[in-house]
Amino acid sequence: MSVLKTEALTKQYGRKETAVLALENANISVERGEFVAIVGTSGSGKSTLLHMLGGLDRPTSGKVLIDGKDIFTMKDEELTIFRRRKIGFVFQAYNLVSTLNVYENIVFPIQLDGNEVDEAFVSEVIQMLGLTELKDRLPGNLSGGQQQRVAIARALSTKPAIILADEPTGNLDSRTSADVLSLLKVSSQKYHQTIVMITHNEAIAQMADRVIRIEDGHIVKGGEESHE
């Protein structure tokens, strides 16, 4: 069974004459442990798709199933808790909490759940991402690559089943990009995590196991049984 599956996922912005279909009738399915890249041009609907996969945005119609559970049947509060347990996000803009230091940012989602921090695991992640020296720094004092590594560490810290990454290397130079990506890949393999990553960089997309191509709100390739 696929860990992540969408059924006829549609998102429409605006109404009537001004209506814009950002995503129409998208059907994809991702297996456990898979590394999938979603590619498409700017405005093709890939971010919309990712946001809905993570439950950040609600679809106009259609379903998102994670481990077979329709996530949009959940209330806001419930969905948030579900998300922070099951899904790790990595954003282009890092989205770190500026007032918390590196370590605090990383363990933040764990503590939000009120759980004890698994120190051994967290320090392993920190070490793997090369953040040991930076543990006490505030995000403002870090370079872009460093910040993104913190964001990845944060995404990994709750041991989520799925990591959703939205242009994780969009703000990084190519060398740093490669470093960050391989770290992401290595770590996900190590912890048997599923990765869905958005990018418009074909070279980066080639690192994935499978590439889903999206154009004008339609899945044109790689979404498994996509209906045009």
Add this chain to the structure above:
Amino acid sequence: MNKVKNQKLIRLLAFREWKASRRMNVVLILSVILTCILFTCVASIGGNTVLAFQEQSMRMVGGDHMAGFKYVLPPLYDKVVADPKTKDVVYRIIVGSGINEEFRNIRTELNCAGSDDAAKACFALPTTGRLPEGIDEIAVSTLILEELHLPSELGTLVPLKIDVDGTVIMREFTLCGFWEGDGLSSVQLGWVSREFTDKYVPTPSVSFHDQKEGLCYGGYWQVDLNFGNSFDIEGKLDALLKRLDLDGNDSYETGVNWAYSMSSMKSDHESLLSFAMIALLVFFAGYLIIYNIFQLNITANIQKYGLLKTIGVTPTQIQKLVRIQAGIYAAVGIPIGLLIGLLLGNTLFQYIRPILSLHGKSFRGFGLKEILLICLIAGLFSFATVSFSVNKPAKIAGRVSPIEALRFNETKITSKKARKIRKVSPFSVAISNMARSRKKMVIVILSLTLCLVLFNTIAIVFHGLDMDKMLQHLMVGDFEVLSDKSSTSPKKSKILPERIEAVRAMDGVKDCSAVYYVDAEVILSGKSLERAEELFESYGEAEKWEEVVENDDFKYSEGLDRYLTLRNLARGAEPYIEPGHVKSDLYAVGGGLLDYLNVVEGTIDAQKFQTGNYAVIYTKWIPLDSEDKADDFFGIGDKVTVRVDDREKEYEVMAIADIPYSLSTKSYHQLYAHVLLPESEYSYFSENENAMNLMIRAKDGEYDRVRDALKDMASTISDGFLLMTKQDYLDEYKGLQQMYKVVGGALTIILGMIGILNYVNAVVTGMISRKKEFVVMQAVGMTGKQMKEMLIWEGATYVFWTFLCSAGIGSVLASSVLKNLARQSAFFSYHFTIAPILTCIPILLVLAIVVPLLSFRWISRGNTVNVVGLE
């Protein structure tokens, strides 16, 4: 367990965020402090007022204990002491009253105090010396000594005539203690020793109500007591009676000190209401600013909340975060506000006290208990305001969609395109910016309007303080000489004819008009009787009085007089006074006074008046259930018959006009008539040659001279020549003005600060939240100059709307509420103006220009990369 832990985390985050936003903190804490100051001021002024009223009532009652038993025997005292719920039980033994001839103006009671506390409870503990011990010793108030023309010195011999239930005891006592007497108190006390009491006024053997022949008071005990608190004293007293097995026993008379009951404040429910209104206003003002700031704060930080949500912070946790931050602001702001508010409130109260006519000679002010209570109330109110204000912003923050944080980039791009196409002008951008955040605009304009309207109102009141109107109520002419200060026995005419002559002979006196007085009756007949009866029926007074009498609520003889008068009037029965007769005040007045009459109808022809054929009359009827005075009985040209004892004379009504209040008897009946006749007519009705009051006018420029002469004269006369000068009232008026200035000024300043703070905050947060937008605009070629121009336009729009709103609301308020107030107030006349609002507009305009420019400079200090980059 989990919950506890993540709460700790949220708290940590709240503190971190709090620390990170210093500027916003200062603004927010300031607003909390201001709100708290306002609440504390209101609470402490209100509290002070209640306390002062209470103390004044206690002094009038003559005791500070909550309840008491009257005319009891010693065993009851022991029982009350033994009761577990009573406190501070004291007793005094009734001896008699002092009846020396010198005690004409005061009532003097002699008692034996059970202890120092008993004397203290009556505000009559000797401050010099002690309570009497020997049979010849006595302690009295200084007012008694004054009346006896004795010095306040221990050892002074005090000759007293004491009436003990009809038996007169004359004795010379030695003064062993005294204290300053209180003019407010209805009775002046003196203490004699137990030895004296036991010898002359032994404890009776039968209880008070079992006395067979006539009632004797001497020897019975008055027992006063306190309960744990002053809540529902009557209920507690009933419970005590039950415990003592005395309920249903009529032979115990009990009393509750009405100074404790709220009913003593009833007469002042208007001030209570105004305190409630002010509290509401403060709440509203505080809400406006705190809500506004939080709201803007959240708008500015919307991305942050979105971000937190993507990480997995739930809506509830975000709400909690915002609330904790609000809590921090409250925790820092409220204590500071309380402290400043208490100091300010106490200072302001000193100015307010005179207007409430609380002439406490030694108002004790707040104790620790009261201060704590005020802090509690004001603190709670402030906290409630903060929590209430943060409610909606917190919910909004909780509802922020997580993609808000991510979407920001996209909107930026689209807006960039749009601007490129449109070719902006600073003005058009300003207008569209304003329209976009209409709600914010409304709130800012509302809070500015609130303070402008208040300022305008205070200015109108201040400007409208009318010296003539006030003085007219208090006195007419330059000087008045009264027979007596007391208004309880006003009908004494003590100003001797030779003294009037002496005044008239003084250099610089232009006019000295006398007012003579005698009790009289006005006989209604013909038209006036018909009118009176019509009115009586139409008001349905007959039944009402019937009811009052039947319910037996009606015990006061004065009221009974009125009742009989009225019933006689209606039915022509009962010969108390004859039907159609109205008790009235007859004033014979000197010609000079005619200038000062309050004419309702008709004109006064001084020459015609002096012929003695005419009367000026004023009748009023105060209906039972309302204070509105109802109509006159007489019309111009009616005949009126005036009777004093068996002398009767008929006059023609020349005008409907009343004598100035200050020269009247100052007492009114339910139904009354004032008849004014020329001086010459007085001798027909009365043999008394003394005048009741004098009204004196000085020639131009001779005021000081006349004043000095009158003062000299007054100082040599001990009785029946009480001089009131215009200057005294002017001084008092100055105090009043001062009070308005200080209180009004303080209120306006605080509200003004709130308004301005609100505006500044709106502008600053508006800019923070639009930081990126500015950069975009700059990127598309909007120059700094154009940007500033746009900001100025925005500020000007605020000012424009504020002006419209405040001028509108201010005018409506002034022409309705204030106009009405002026009609009721004795010293306030209404002049419409919105000039104060107009004068504020330029100041606001300057602010509207300076504030955006300064904050723009502050914002553009950050470089473009910083501004464009997220976090």
